[in-house]
Amino acid sequence: MTDNVKINRGLKGVYFERSGVSDIDGAAGTLQYRGYSIHDLAKHATFEEVCHLLMKGELPNAAEIAAFDAEMRAARSVPDAVLDIIRVCKDGHPMDVLRTAVSALAALEPDSLATGEEAFLRNGMRLTAQVPTLVAAHEAIRSGRDPVAPDDSLGHAANWLWMLKGEKPSDNAARLADVDFVLHAEHGANASSFAARVTVGTEANLHGAIVTALSTLAGPAHGGAAEDVMKMVKEIGTPDKAAEYVKTKRANREAVTGFGHRVYRAEDPRARHMREGVRKLGEEMGAPEWYEILQAVVEAMKPYSRHGLNVNVDFYSGVIYQLHGIPMDLYVPIFAIGRMPGWVIQCIEQQRGNILIRPLTLYNGPEPREWVPIDAR
Ligand SMILES: CC(=O)SCCNC(=O)CCNC(=O)[C@H](O)C(C)(C)COP(=O)(O)OP(=O)(O)OC[C@H]1O[C@@H](n2cnc3c(N)ncnc32)[C@H](O)[C@@H]1OP(=O)(O)O
Numbered sequence: 025m026t027d028n029v030k031i032n033r034g035l036k037g038v039y040f041e042r043s044g045v046s047d048i049d050g051a052a053g054t055l056q057y058r059g060y061s062i063h064d065l066a067k068h069a070t071f072e073e074v075c076h077l078l079m080k081g082e083l084p085n086a087a088e089i090a091a092f093d094a095e096m097r098a099a100r101s102v103p104d105a106v107l108d109i110i111r112v113c114k115d116g117h118p119m120d121v122l123r124t125a126v127s128a129l130a131a132l133e134p135d136s137l138a139t140g141e142e143a144f145l146r147n148g149m150r151l152t153a154q155v156p157t158l159v160a161a162h163e164a165i166r167s168g169r170d171p172v173a174p175d176d177s178l179g180h181a182a183n184w185l186w187m188l189k190g191e192k193p194s195d196n197a198a199r200l201a202d203v204d205f206v207l208h209a210e211h212g213a214n215a216s217s218f219a220a221r222v223t224v225g226t227e228a229n230l231h232g233a234i235v236t237a238l239s240t241l242a243g244p245a246h247g248g249a250a251e252d253v254m255k256m257v258k259e260i261g262t263p264d265k266a267a268e269y270v271k272t273k274r275a276n277r278e279a280v281t282g283f284g285h286r287v288y289r290a291e292d293p294r295a296r297h298m299r300e301g302v303r304k305l306g307e308e309m310g311a312p313e314w315y316e317i318l319q320a321v322v323e324a325m326k327p328y329s330r331h332g333l334n335v336n337v338d339f340y341s342g343v344i345y346q347l348h349g350i351p352m353d354l355y356v357p358i359f360a361i362g363r364m365p366g367w368v369i370q371c372i373e374q375q376r377g378n379i380l381i382r383p384l385t386l387y388n389g390p391e392p393r394e395w396v397p398i399d400a401r
Pocket residue numbers: 244245246247249278279280281282283284285286287331333336337338
């Protein structure tokens with residue numbers, strides 16, 4: 025009876041909902057946030073404008089961005105009790121520490137438990153402002169330094185670098201971080217956003233959904249790829265070793281990290297901005313070899329690209345962070361900082377006319393059988 029049931033493993037190609045937030049054309053390799061091309065946004069918009077566009081629905085005018093930005097800047101600090109919790113688990117992976125800290129915020133800030141659209145937006149803006157503070161505070165604490173307080177005179181990206189390093193970033197460094205956040209801000213029903221929607225589907229609160237999203241982002245098949253690409257680049261060592269590395273991986277039928285995507289068959293449109301960033305920064309910093317290794321891997325992968333296997337957004341981002349001297353285990357938390365507005369709006373969309381997300385698994389276990397008492401087994 026069940027032989028004819030079609031199983032969509034991994035929900036590949038399945039539409040489960042409508043969304044007015046981002047539009048991905050995997051064949052053409054295009055991405056738009058609410059109708060605006062990612063290329064225009066990467067070139068012209070700040071992360072704060074993109075947050076407004078995603079969370080409130082439109083690009084802000086001057087008065088709107090001033091009010092929005094002021095609210096975000098005022099929300100950056102976190103309770104001391106959360107910093108104490110970070111101190112206790114400081115030796116954990118930054119993604120585990122961030123997830124624990126967000127969970128602690130839910131327990132310490134009573135507003136976090138509110139549900140409904142307004143509460144989700146209010147909490148989503150606050151959490152978007154707080155996540156960089158949590159990541160930077162953890163980095164300071166585990167390095168034996170005091171956390172650096174947020175600086176209200178700086179924008180989101182510049183303030184994050186300030187809190188991370190304790191020194192004011194150059195305009196170039198701040199803009200590169202800003203563009204990185206813009207490119208990572210939203211991406212439809214990716215695994216972490218889908219997981220967040222499943223949590224909201226049970227009428228849980230936003231902080232709970234963000235904890236789910238953080239757990240899901242951490243895996244190497246999703247947000248963990250940038251860290252793995254950097255490990256790969258270090259393992260390869262010099263451009264002339266890239267072809268051998270790729271050949272061995274493919275001979276063992278192993279994935280080459282930073283390649284492939286569930287939706288894109290053309291190149292991920294976000295990758296070109298990161299590629300340019302790596303090339304320029306490498307040249308400026310007198311370290312062009314990372315870019316050369318990456319391009320040698322791309323060249324070596326060409327024979328395997330017949331299915332439309334191309335680099336994704338995270339192929340280049342790790343090297344940018346490396347050139348900025350950012351530890352490898354912070355790469356996924358940086359992705360999380362950028363993805364916050366995407367998760368928030370996906371959660372808001374989910375709770376409008378909410379429905380429990382509960383698909384089916386087709387049973388293929390044993391036929392019904394008789395109970396066997398323990399001493400007869
Ligand atoms: C921000 C992000 O989350 S982007 C993704 C980041 N993740 C990575 O970079 C990790 C490496 N990539 C992967 O593991 C995969 O590409 C995924 C998980 C992202 C997507 O996987 P899927 O949607 O299952 O890929 P899909 O089934 O369409 O793959 C098509 C073909 O490309 C191959 N392929 C996919 N990714 C890779 C890869 N990274 N290296 C080598 N071959 C690959 C598959 O083996 C398959 O080949 P086949 O048809 O000969 O069996």
